[in-house]
Amino acid sequence: MFMKDTWYMAGWSTEVTSERPLGRTICEEKVVLFRDLKGMPSALEDRCSHRGLPLSCGRMVEGEIECGYHGLVFNGGGTCTRIPGQKMIPARGSIRSFPLVERDGILWVWLGTATDADPAQIPDNSWRNDAVNWPHREGMCYVESNYLLVVDNLMDLSHIGFVHMKTIGGNAPDHVNARTRVERLPTGVRLTRLMLEAVPPPTYLKGVPFTGKIDRWQDFELVAPSNVLQWSGGVDAGAGIEDPSRRVGGVQVRIFHGITPETEKTSFYFWSVGHGHCKDIPAVTEKLRSDIDATIQEDADVLREQELNLAHYPESAFNYIDIESDNARLQARRFIQKRIEAEALARVEKTA
Amino acid sequence: MSACETTARWHDVGDISTLSAEEPISTTVAGEPVGVFLVAGRCHAIHDVCPHEYVRLSHGYVDNGIVECPLHEARFDLQSGNCLGGPTDLPVKVYEVKVDGSRVLVKL
Numbered sequence: 001m002f003m004k005d006t007w008y009m010a011g012w013s014t015e016v017t018s019e020r021p022l023g024r025t026i027c028e029e030k031v032v033l034f035r036d037l038k039g040m041p042s043a044l045e046d047r048c049s050h051r052g053l054p055l056s057c058g059r060m061v062e063g064e065i066e067c068g069y070h071g072l073v074f075n076g077g078g079t080c081t082r083i084p085g086q087k088m089i090p091a092r093g094s095i096r097s098f099p100l101v102e103r104d105g106i107l108w109v110w111l112g113t114a115t116d117a118d119p120a121q122i123p124d125n126s127w128r129n130d131a132v133n134w135p136h137r138e139g140m141c142y143v144e145s146n147y148l149l150v151v152d153n154l155m156d157l158s159h160i161g162f163v164h165m166k167t168i169g170g171n172a173p174d175h176v177n178a179r180t181r182v183e184r185l186p187t188g189v190r191l192t193r194l195m196l197e198a199v200p201p202p203t204y205l206k207g208v209p210f211t212g213k214i215d216r217w218q219d220f221e222l223v224a225p226s227n228v229l230q231w232s233g234g235v236d237a238g239a240g241i242e243d244p245s246r247r248v249g250g251v252q253v254r255i256f257h258g259i260t261p262e263t264e265k266t267s268f269y270f271w272s273v274g275h276g277h278c279k280d281i282p283a284v285t286e287k288l289r290s291d292i293d294a295t296i297q298e299d300a301d302v303l304r305e306q307e308l309n310l311a312h313y314p315e316s317a318f319n320y321i322d323i324e325s326d327n328a329r330l331q332a333r334r335f336i337q338k339r340i341e342a343e344a345l346a347r348v349e350k351t352a
Numbered sequence: 353m354s355a356c357e358t359t360a361r362w363h364d365v366g367d368i369s370t371l372s373a374e375e376p377i378s379t380t381v382a383g384e385p386v387g388v389f390l391v392a393g394r395c396h397a398i399h400d401v402c403p404h405e406y407v408r409l410s411h412g413y414v415d416n417g418i419v420e421c422p423l424h425e426a427r428f429d430l431q432s433g434n435c436l437g438g439p440t441d442l443p444v445k446v447y448e449v450k451v452d453g454s455r456v457l458v459k460l
Contacts, residue, residue, distance in 0.1 A: 182422065184413070324407045327422040334425075 005112035023056025042076030136274030252276030
């Protein structure tokens, strides 16, 4: 089940051009993405109104998309502008277009009721527009699991010492002693972990010459259903990092986790990582990129096996336990479930 | 009177300044998990584990004198310990609590 009245990341801005169309399945909807000659991006249903070939099998002709079967042409609004050998274009020749917004180098698509699409609800990744103060890289990992398992993974950090033993999970004692707080927000859930008076990890010391202990924070804000805005870092101990405005200087890392369901069993895991320290050292940017790339692949390997095993031993038939660290995960699941139910109810009321 | 009650005594669980409506005290006293909550200026102490599935109730959500379990939404009245709904109907034990100067004391 998916929320439809929400923004999903359809892709990176750089993936979509006026040269060739990009077909992508999002929440079981087939979508084709392309740009016109002015660079304006569009998202249409990926289906020719004539014989149903995916339009993404076609080609771009002067900023419009030409079907690869009989040459029908559609513009960015989904209007059929040409039928070869025929003057009259039937009104039913048009195909559905989806609201699409380009922001922070990200294309956001809205699959639900178009009149409800409010760009103000798009998760804030404005740091990605400031390459000087937040040098960053991005990537995508294809995950063979339901998107909610990916959200679970991000909302329960107790997996870090086990799944990411080889990458980021090295300093167990500080993680065990972390103070965890889970807040319910109007748009989702925020999970905050504070590690006060911690020993700076080697990766931090490489970037910033801390001389004593540091206070570390990890802030994961889930913007439902499946975008997580992560802000992590560390500053000299005693700065008062409980107050986010005191988290200044030191080590600063931001990660955007954009989880977009493809089908019920597969997901796109878009990610972008940036740093607010050592801003002029490209090697730091590259190291973060390769670390996050490897870390997310470790998650994907676990999630694939979990998806397969939950198909074999489903949650509906086996009484799985919940443990203390499931707090944020369960808040997130309930929040998303309530939104899905509210949407279903609204749809029934609209049609009644 | 049971042996438990005759041996009960007051235990210092922290400074009142560390306690707020948002942040309960989550501690262990004489081997027992104890949560101390501040509701409308008054302290309440309970056995801090949900009777349904293991989790600290002090990590849950407090609203209007009621704590909601962080896992499955069982709700407990902080004054009586009674369960008000959720996947269990068992109550949680409540303890006497007092403030001496700035120190919070719990009896068990």
